[in-house]
Amino acid sequence: MQNIQFDRIVDLSHLITPDLPVWPNDPPVIFTTQASLQEDGYYLRNFSMGEHSATHMNAPNSFYPDAMGIDGYKPEALVRPAVVVDVQAHTCSNPDYVISAQDIELWEQVNGVIAPGSVVLFHTGWQSRWLEPGRFINADAQGLHFPGVGAAATRFLLEHRAIAGIGIDTHGVDPGQETSFACNRLVLAQGGIILECLNNLDRLPPTGSTLVIGVLRLQAGSGSPASVLAFVR
Template sequence: MAIKQIQFRQVISLSHPINPRIPLWPGDPPVEFEEVASLETDGYFLRRFSMGEHSATHMNAPNSFYTDGIGIERYTPEDLVRPAVVIDVRDKTQGHSDYEIGLLDIEDWERKHGQIEPGSVVLMYTGWQHLWNDPVAFFAQDAQGSHFPGIGEAAIGFLIEHRQIAGVGIDTHGVDFGQSSTFATNHAVLAGNGIVLECLTHLDRLPAKGVTLVIGLLGLEGGSGSPASVMAFIP
């Protein structure tokens, strides 16, 4: 087996801290902490916590959309170490919360930075990470549902078929845009046991290419997803 090395000068966490105030998908269970032991009484501090499998910075598993899909614990360690690129679409999403990232966005990026390499995770920086502390603005819900940008069907089809990517990530609460009723991007990526990362942060601190992602998961047996500790190694 060939020896692989990660060379880096900086490591940046792309995960939000978890607390009961984070934005939650409508209908998802709350984030709750309960003290089990205290320093004063027990000599050590311990809490139990409860939250949904798709809350905070998290990764989706195929069984969240496919009845015969694998659970989150079935991803191998090798699956979770990937090169990544960052596509900045903030100029398109400002004032357009229902924006669907399309082929033109990918073509614009590749003109500047070269072709996306097979096996990469493509991260979309929409600017929504900056709304994280305002759950109302993060989802922008109204009578039609939630409003936030996501990856369009044509774009994800191109990335999978013609660039053989390993997966996608985004700083919104869904790789599918908020008004989607089909979740086409999730379906397309997870059909091949790919990586879907949502609610990322600090994408503004990453270069457009050259990053290596290391994704830490909870090995929840049969899990439809897991909160994720996503580390970006910057050369």
């Protein structure tokens, strides 16, 4: 029997609204009233949005043909210990900061070695920009500008720490200027977890949290909006 011991629960998901930040050219979030209390006796809406909008989880088939969709993750794979690596000291002055293996090694000197099977969450401070979509996406003629996890750091975590996945508070685990999506590809090639647009990472300690990740079981989905709860002890 496995038990989750906790003192508090932190919701790591953003509220889904029509004006939330979306990836360039992704579909908008749309709510449409289908039934009203006044006319039908009950209230019902239809909603549409991209599979990779709001706080969300990516699936391997978003980068690999014939790979597993979001409906392929087993429930037990979505309950994971988590650690939080705070890199705000770098990202506050450099929106294109690439998180390195050295950042992880320095974190481990203080907090201990990351345990196998963990999801590593990177707190860049980008969550504070959520209500300003332009600043959150941070695009110009040269592309998108937000921090993310470099390929070398991703390989280090997968090969030497046997992690289960990576999460971040920006719109992508890969840096905005990275067009090969190396972090996504490396993690998803192993059927791992990728969480993007996380919230409230400042409310988590470096260690001692357990994530419970809820996804919509969309048939062959390339991803899904996610409800991510952190049980903190």
